[in-house]
Amino acid sequence: xxxxxxxxxVIGRLPRYFRYLGExxxxxxxxxxxxxxxxxxxxxxxxxxxxxNNFGGFGQQGYGYNVEYLYDEIGKILGLNRRHNFxxxxxxxxxxxxGNYMNFERRGFIFKGMFDRDPELVGKCVRGVEIMPMxxxxxxxxxxxxxxxxxxxPKAGAExxxxxxxxxxxxxxxxxxHVDLNVPEGIQVENVHLSDxxxxxxxxxxxxxxxxxxx
Amino acid sequence: xxxxxxxxxVIGRLPRYFRYLGExxxxxxxxxxxxxxxxxxxxxxxxxxxxxNNFGGFGQQGYGYNVEYLYDEIGKILGLNRRHNFxxxxxxxxxxxxGNYMNFERRGFIFKGMFDRDPELVGKCVRGVEIMPMxxxxxxxxxxxxxxxxxxxPKAGAExxxxxxxxxxxxxxxxxxHVDLNVPEGIQVENVHLSDxxxxxxxxxxxxxxxxxxx
DNA sequence: TAGATTGTTAATCGATTAACAATC
DNA sequence: TAGATTGTTAATCGATTAACAATC
Numbered sequence: 001x002x003x004x005x006x007x008x009x010v011i012g013r014l015p016r017y018f019r020y021l022g023e024x025x026x027x028x029x030x031x032x033x034x035x036x037x038x039x040x041x042x043x044x045x046x047x048x049x050x051x052x053n054n055f056g057g058f059g060q061q062g063y064g065y066n067v068e069y070l071y072d073e074i075g076k077i078l079g080l081n082r083r084h085n086f087x088x089x090x091x092x093x094x095x096x097x098x099g100n101y102m103n104f105e106r107r108g109f110i111f112k113g114m115f116d117r118d119p120e121l122v123g124k125c126v127r128g129v130e131i132m133p134m135x136x137x138x139x140x141x142x143x144x145x146x147x148x149x150x151x152x153x154p155k156a157g158a159e160x161x162x163x164x165x166x167x168x169x170x171x172x173x174x175x176x177x178h179v180d181l182n183v184p185e186g187i188q189v190e191n192v193h194l195s196d197x198x199x200x201x202x203x204x205x206x207x208x209x210x211x212x213x214x215x
Numbered sequence: 216x217x218x219x220x221x222x223x224x225v226i227g228r229l230p231r232y233f234r235y236l237g238e239x240x241x242x243x244x245x246x247x248x249x250x251x252x253x254x255x256x257x258x259x260x261x262x263x264x265x266x267x268n269n270f271g272g273f274g275q276q277g278y279g280y281n282v283e284y285l286y287d288e289i290g291k292i293l294g295l296n297r298r299h300n301f302x303x304x305x306x307x308x309x310x311x312x313x314g315n316y317m318n319f320e321r322r323g324f325i326f327k328g329m330f331d332r333d334p335e336l337v338g339k340c341v342r343g344v345e346i347m348p349m350x351x352x353x354x355x356x357x358x359x360x361x362x363x364x365x366x367x368x369p370k371a372g373a374e375x376x377x378x379x380x381x382x383x384x385x386x387x388x389x390x391x392x393h394v395d396l397n398v399p400e401g402i403q404v405e406n407v408h409l410s411d412x413x414x415x416x417x418x419x420x421x422x423x424x425x426x427x428x429x430x
Numbered sequence: 431t432a433g434a435t436t437g438t439t440a441a442t443c444g445a446t447t448a449a450c451a452a453t454c
Numbered sequence: 455t456a457g458a459t460t461g462t463t464a465a466t467c468g469a470t471t472a473a474c475a476a477t478c
Contacts, residue, residue, distance in 0.1 A: 015411035047470065204226075205362060
């Protein structure tokens with residue numbers, strides 16, 4: 001009973017659909033056609049219908065899509081109806097910023113623990129969660145049903161931390177360290193390489209200026 | 216003298232090449248073939264050669280690529296030889312985390328100012344940069360040659376802030392607010408939608424588990 | 431029923447990979 | 455020169471868009 005694999009291109013668009021549908025829902029909109037949604041989101045109606053049809057028919061001919069139903073279904077596809085416990089490894093500025101971000105909780109991502117090797121930070125709290133020393137990382141992951149580790153430590157320690165996490169049963173790593181982690185198959189890694197993103201922006205600024213300069 | 220447009224797919228890979236080449240350079244590696252680089256980076260050698268050839272020939276038949284030269288050239292393509300002054304709009308946890316991140320400076324991104332509407336924060340400093348009230352935003356952007364604004368405010372205020380920034384001559388917005396900004400053509404926007412990224416991770420965890428469950 | 435709009439197949443477009451001639 | 459490896463063209467693959475029959 002082989003399901004056809006959904007491309008990551010499609011998956012990457014789902015959160016954006018989810019966001020727009022959530023907003024429509026909040027505005028009290030009951031139904032929407034692929035045509036109207038396409039104008040709102042600035043993508044083709046064709047793409048919208050193709051994307052949704054990867055998961056089966058959510059719409060109805062002659063009617064369109066029911067906003068609330070579609071919103072819920074996409075949420076389920078994204079796994080937002082489940083709980084995912086996460087920890088943050090690295091209690092620097094970025095780690096604390098992510099720990100303080102409340103919206104993840106709303107989507108089922110539960111902040112369970114935070115770790116840092118700096119003794120100065122250990123014992124302090126971020127949103128009610130105590131910062132623990134790295135020595136406690138392994139047992140904590142094993143004993144608290146942790147699915148996701150957020151890696152916000154410098155690149156030097158990232159690979160070693162990832163290995164520990166994997167050995168103790170983590171399922172996924174949200175990686176903010178500026179390295180490509182080497183993990184066994186089946187462990188999900190999502191990279192957020194902020195400086196890469198900034199470099200792209202830099203390229204596009206210069207490209208546009210050169211274009212304007214008539215080159 | 217029309218330059219052929221380089222696809223964003225290629226641009227998106229440049230920072231990663233840049234990172235690997237920087238590491239090779241630091242290790243003292245002088246030259247590398249597309250074949251060796253392909254094994255290191257886990258992409259095809261063909262793609263590497265195609266990517267580089269978008270910008271003209273950086274290599275030499277029979278020899279490969281000179282690491283340092285290639286590193287420098289990619290840096291130039293990404294505009295890292297230029298200065299880009301930036302400000303951060305929103306002095307919350309995330310804004311402060313980005314302000315404290317030193318590595319941007321190394322790449323030519325200079326942290327010039329920070330803004331927040333909370334009077335409690337105004338006057339405080341982040342890495343030597345004073346937090347200013349939002350009222351000063353417009354004049355500051357105009358008078359200090361600011362290219363890039365980092366938007367780390369809640370989505371509610373983001374669209375209005377973007378509009379102000381654009382009116383005062385900003386060239387690019389690095390957008391961490393969870394909205395799609397509507398800016399005039401020529402203004403570069405790079406979105407970092409953290410919760411979208413987390414949702415993708417969530418999808419992939421569940422997908423893998425379902426696969427394993429034999430479904 | 432007639433009109434609207436999906437679900438889905440077919441056509442197109444673009445990106446990736448393979449192959450090989452050019453050349454260092 | 456012979457061997458290695460690029461630059462580049464051609465083939466393949468996958469993703470997007472267009473078209474339209476199915477159907478609400």
